[in-house]
Amino acid sequence: MKNLLPSLALLALLPRLAAAPENRIVWNVNASPEHQRNTEGAFITLKSGRIALYYSQFESGKEDYSRGSVAEVHSDDQGLSWSSPRVVFPHGDFLNAGSVSLLRLADGRIAILYAVKRSNLDCRPLIRFSDDETATWSEPRNIIDAPGYFVVNNDRLIQTRSGRLIVPAAFHRALVPVDRGATTVDSRAITLWYLSDDAGRTWRQSETWWSIPVRSESGLQEPGVVELADGTLFSWARTDRGCEYAFRSTDGGTTWSAPVPTDLKSPLSPASIKRLPGSDALLAIYDDHSGRFPFDPSRRAPLVAAVSRDGGRTWGLQRVLEGATMNWYCYTSIHFTGGHALLAYWVKDDKLTPETIAKGRMGRLRIRRVDPSWFLQTEK
Numbered sequence: 001m002k003n004l005l006p007s008l009a010l011l012a013l014l015p016r017l018a019a020a021p022e023n024r025i026v027w028n029v030n031a032s033p034e035h036q037r038n039t040e041g042a043f044i045t046l047k048s049g050r051i052a053l054y055y056s057q058f059e060s061g062k063e064d065y066s067r068g069s070v071a072e073v074h075s076d077d078q079g080l081s082w083s084s085p086r087v088v089f090p091h092g093d094f095l096n097a098g099s100v101s102l103l104r105l106a107d108g109r110i111a112i113l114y115a116v117k118r119s120n121l122d123c124r125p126l127i128r129f130s131d132d133e134t135a136t137w138s139e140p141r142n143i144i145d146a147p148g149y150f151v152v153n154n155d156r157l158i159q160t161r162s163g164r165l166i167v168p169a170a171f172h173r174a175l176v177p178v179d180r181g182a183t184t185v186d187s188r189a190i191t192l193w194y195l196s197d198d199a200g201r202t203w204r205q206s207e208t209w210w211s212i213p214v215r216s217e218s219g220l221q222e223p224g225v226v227e228l229a230d231g232t233l234f235s236w237a238r239t240d241r242g243c244e245y246a247f248r249s250t251d252g253g254t255t256w257s258a259p260v261p262t263d264l265k266s267p268l269s270p271a272s273i274k275r276l277p278g279s280d281a282l283l284a285i286y287d288d289h290s291g292r293f294p295f296d297p298s299r300r301a302p303l304v305a306a307v308s309r310d311g312g313r314t315w316g317l318q319r320v321l322e323g324a325t326m327n328w329y330c331y332t333s334i335h336f337t338g339g340h341a342l343l344a345y346w347v348k349d350d351k352l353t354p355e356t357i358a359k360g361r362m363g364r365l366r367i368r369r370v371d372p373s374w375f376l377q378t379e380k
Helices: 354-358 372-376
Strands: 023-029 038-044 051-058 070-074 086-089 094-103 110-120 122-131 147-149 165-172 190-195 223-229 232-238 243-249 260-265 272-275 283-285 303-308 318-321 328-337 339-350 362-370
Touching: 038 086, 038 339, 051 094, 051 328, 051 362, 070 283, 165 232, 165 372, 190 223, 223 272, 272 328, 283 328, 283 339, 283 354, 303 372, 318 372, 362 372
Parallel strands: 038 094, 038 328, 038 362, 070 094, 122 147
Antiparallel strands: 023 362, 038 051, 051 070, 070 086, 094 110, 110 122, 147 165, 165 190, 165 223, 223 232, 232 243, 243 260, 272 283, 283 303, 303 318, 328 339, 339 362
């Protein structure tokens, strides 16, 4: 039992016994016939105290290749209520724009990263910067110049203590040469990382990349990365092998260890991982298929929070955030601000009918407000 006890740093996050830690849904950016899917966002806290959430707002359907733009909602009361959506970056000539990351940089600027699909064979991330708290943005800049299908999930951009920016990406090759009429990409992805040491002006590819070392139809998809307390980088990717796979880097992301299975037992659905404030513990939000909680093998549910105190080698303190096994929950963003955690994730309801769409039940972006101490309690 000793290894389950919180460290002294974690104890500081625990609430008084008389107070139940907050964990509640505060907002749903609901779907509509015009916007059947709202998903894949990220938060930023402005110097004014305003919290903004930028996300993917689809316009002409709910599929990955439907038209969509980057939209925004914001809160001026610490996430308790939210504004109406507004489009920030229209898709323009692109198929869609979305899957947003936001990050306060060490130099005080705000960076926004989002993916643009130019075609069903070309998906690449763009980056912009704001030095006036999102009032204006710089012109978009490619991170990857060469065309190809590179998937970068929402809330994935990080900056290490050295100042290096890192973007994890999954590359999907065209199934046949483009000049022979390729129209789709291989589902089997390789994972690689893009690095910048000049505050995002120029980017280079990591020296190593990895494919999954076992037979798989997914490969290593939708990777993420987090810096551990000792400076090591921990990265992970979703797979169809029943769990997330993990990599490690001890040189700031230049090279990476071979991928290995983790204790995060999940379907082909991405995990989101960040460090808990003031501690060396990691918080993961993912769809748990370990069998500890009821699950349907065909669904991305239940949505579970887990804590690791050994750098992602083992995971404990699992707690259910969303337990309806007929639904899907995925693409979670995690943001710590004002002493609480904000989570935003896509909720896809089971039955898709005109009535459920009209009620906003398909493609909701749900915002949940959680006291961080809730993650550290055992399931009752």
